[in-house]
Amino acid sequence: MIARLMVLAMAVFLVAFLVTPESFAGLFRPLTRNNAPAIYTQTGLLSLTLSHLWLVALAVTASTVTAVGLGVLVTRPAGREFLPLARTVTSVGQTFPPVAVLALAVPAMGFGAGPTLVALFLYGLLPIFENTLTALSTLPPSVVEAARGMGLTRRQQLWQVELPLALPVILAGVRLSTVISLATATIGSTVAARTLGEVIIAGLLSANTAFVVQGGLIVGLIAILIYEGFQLAEKAAARRIGLAPQH
Amino acid sequence: MIRIENLTRIYDRTPVVNDVSLTVGAGQIAALVGTSGSGKTTLLRMINRLVEPTSGRIWIGETDAATIAPHLLRRRIGYAIQGHGLFPHRTVGQNIATVPRLLGWSAPEIAARVEELLHLFQLDPAQFRDRMPHELSGGQQQRVGVARALAARPEVLLMDEPFGALDPVIRARAQGDLREIQRRLGTTLVIVTHDMEEAVTLGDRIAVMDKGRLLQYGPPAEILTRPATDFVQALIGTGERPFRLLSLTRVADIREDGTCDGPAVSPESSLRDALAACLWHGRDCLPVEGGGIVTLTALRARAEGARAEAMATAGEGAQSKAPQTGGAAQ
Numbered sequence: 001m002i003a004r005l006m007v008l009a010m011a012v013f014l015v016a017f018l019v020t021p022e023s024f025a026g027l028f029r030p031l032t033r034n035n036a037p038a039i040y041t042q043t044g045l046l047s048l049t050l051s052h053l054w055l056v057a058l059a060v061t062a063s064t065v066t067a068v069g070l071g072v073l074v075t076r077p078a079g080r081e082f083l084p085l086a087r088t089v090t091s092v093g094q095t096f097p098p099v100a101v102l103a104l105a106v107p108a109m110g111f112g113a114g115p116t117l118v119a120l121f122l123y124g125l126l127p128i129f130e131n132t133l134t135a136l137s138t139l140p141p142s143v144v145e146a147a148r149g150m151g152l153t154r155r156q157q158l159w160q161v162e163l164p165l166a167l168p169v170i171l172a173g174v175r176l177s178t179v180i181s182l183a184t185a186t187i188g189s190t191v192a193a194r195t196l197g198e199v200i201i202a203g204l205l206s207a208n209t210a211f212v213v214q215g216g217l218i219v220g221l222i223a224i225l226i227y228e229g230f231q232l233a234e235k236a237a238a239r240r241i242g243l244a245p246q247h
Numbered sequence: 248m249i250r251i252e253n254l255t256r257i258y259d260r261t262p263v264v265n266d267v268s269l270t271v272g273a274g275q276i277a278a279l280v281g282t283s284g285s286g287k288t289t290l291l292r293m294i295n296r297l298v299e300p301t302s303g304r305i306w307i308g309e310t311d312a313a314t315i316a317p318h319l320l321r322r323r324i325g326y327a328i329q330g331h332g333l334f335p336h337r338t339v340g341q342n343i344a345t346v347p348r349l350l351g352w353s354a355p356e357i358a359a360r361v362e363e364l365l366h367l368f369q370l371d372p373a374q375f376r377d378r379m380p381h382e383l384s385g386g387q388q389q390r391v392g393v394a395r396a397l398a399a400r401p402e403v404l405l406m407d408e409p410f411g412a413l414d415p416v417i418r419a420r421a422q423g424d425l426r427e428i429q430r431r432l433g434t435t436l437v438i439v440t441h442d443m444e445e446a447v448t449l450g451d452r453i454a455v456m457d458k459g460r461l462l463q464y465g466p467p468a469e470i471l472t473r474p475a476t477d478f479v480q481a482l483i484g485t486g487e488r489p490f491r492l493l494s495l496t497r498v499a500d501i502r503e504d505g506t507c508d509g510p511a512v513s514p515e516s517s518l519r520d521a522l523a524a525c526l527w528h529g530r531d532c533l534p535v536e537g538g539g540i541v542t543l544t545a546l547r548a549r550a551e552g553a554r555a556e557a558m559a560t561a562g563e564g565a566q567s568k569a570p571q572t573g574g575a576a577q
Contacts, residue, residue, distance in 0.1 A: 143335065145297075145332055146326070147334070149297060149328065150326065150345050151346060165336060242381030
């Protein structure tokens with residue numbers, strides 16, 4: 001109950017801050033020196049936040065479609081041999097530093113949102129893929145057997161039985177990827193993607209701690225709220241299939 | 248009717264099912280018995296092609312099973328397994344509706360069928376239709392599993408240890424209910440079990456399997472009195488034999504006139520139960536519900552005579568069992 005209230009308070013604070021950042025100037029003034037501005041105004045915080053979220057949503061959607069697709073492919077009899085390859089691809093995507101991806105992608109794609117999208121997309125594949133794999137390969141055997149025995153086609157088994165039952169675990173993977181991407185997206189501003197990283201970088205360049213803190217604060221709050229939102233969705237999905245809530 | 252001809256399945260050069268042939272008559276129950284690894288489950292799963300035979304043929308009625316697409320074949324054959332395998336994300340009603348939906352029945356037809364089956368399995372539709380499987384008891388889940396298998400009125404029902412996960416009390420009731428429903432619907436039933444007791448209780452015929460081979464296939468009385476091999480004998484258990492023979496006959500069949508003190512036994516219960524009741528209450532006779540008595544002398548005569556009688560009638564079918572009403576619906 002207290003946790004709920006805290007989450008609610010965070011949400012209220014975040015919205016209020018994004019809509020009227022100036023009214024919180026007093027809060028950040030102690031962090032500034034030499035009468036530097038307390039609130040970043042070069043670009044509206046709200047518009048930066050929305051563009052940041054949009055970028056993350058695009059990247060995570062692409063990661064989800066790809067990773068779930070791969071997970072489904074390698075758990076089919078015909079696709080089993082691709083399992084090692086898929087594992088390698090997603091692991092490399094995770095281990096390759098996003099900064100390096102940006103550096104490599106900029107010459108090919110130019111400055112802007114493109115390289116950031118690629119970096120986030122690659123970075124987000126692994127958690128979703130691994131969770132999809134785990135979920136699809138640990139379904140209750142009697143349920144899968146019954147689905148086959150009833151005469152569901154392979155496609156019907158996948159859509160009507162396997163994916164619905166795997167949903168809570170897949171959602172947990174999407175949650176991880178989303179939170180990681182929210183934080184990682186800030187580095188996109190080094191190559192001119194419009195994200196909240198812009199605020200943080202401006203703060204670093206002008207030695208204005210207030211900018212760094214407010215950029216980080218917004219990203220952090222959004223991450224917590226999205227994390228909570230996903231957990232609610234996972235619990236609902238788990239309850240639907242008769243599993244006790246996982247947390 | 249199911250006709251299996253020279254069915255073989257080979258895994259890694261080892262035959263798991265080896266040249267098995269048997270026929271299950273329309274409306275009959277065949278129980279496949281054997282230890283684990285005997286090939287009984289593989290044999291069952293070849294009937295609806297969950298396992299493809301290496302060689303041999305299966306006929307479902309007049310249809311060669313190999314000539315139909317597997318998923319279409321399976322929609323024609325009911326299938327119920329241990330641990331019920333209900334879809335946990337679907338309601339009881341949706342679970343039962345699985346195959347009718349696959350077959351494209353209309354919504355009112357499906358709803359009526361679900362209603363009918365819930366009634367048949369003594370589950371109040373209003374109360375159970377919209378429940379989730381995890382909200383049911385083990386016995387209720389198992390009944391929904393069988394109801395789902397019967398939903399599209401299959402002529403053939405396959406069951407793989409359907410009562411394995413149930414406690415003994417519920418299991419005995421589930422077996423009785425299954426037999427009654429099977430007789431009423433006239434469904435041809437093949438049931439896999441490792442429990443000889445269950446096989447004797449349910450089977451019109453028992454198929455004993457070991458190491459992929461069919462050792463013996465015949466009515467329970469024949470299996471009990473003339474085991475074909477030492478393995479079959481061991482599976483029956485010599486100590487259990489007289490009781491199993493007695494369990495094949497109903498009290499109604501040896502009821503005598505007269506009166507007697509003591510708790511009444513049901514005419515539908517088996518001689519084995521009557522014997523147990525006599526021994527337990529220390530009486531030489533007990534009244535039968537609805538009139539008449541059953542005596543210890545008659546039970547003993549029956550146990551002694553059952554052997555000779557069984558040997559004489561072996562091969563003619565399960566005559567001493569409840570009268571067959573099946574077959575008409577085929």
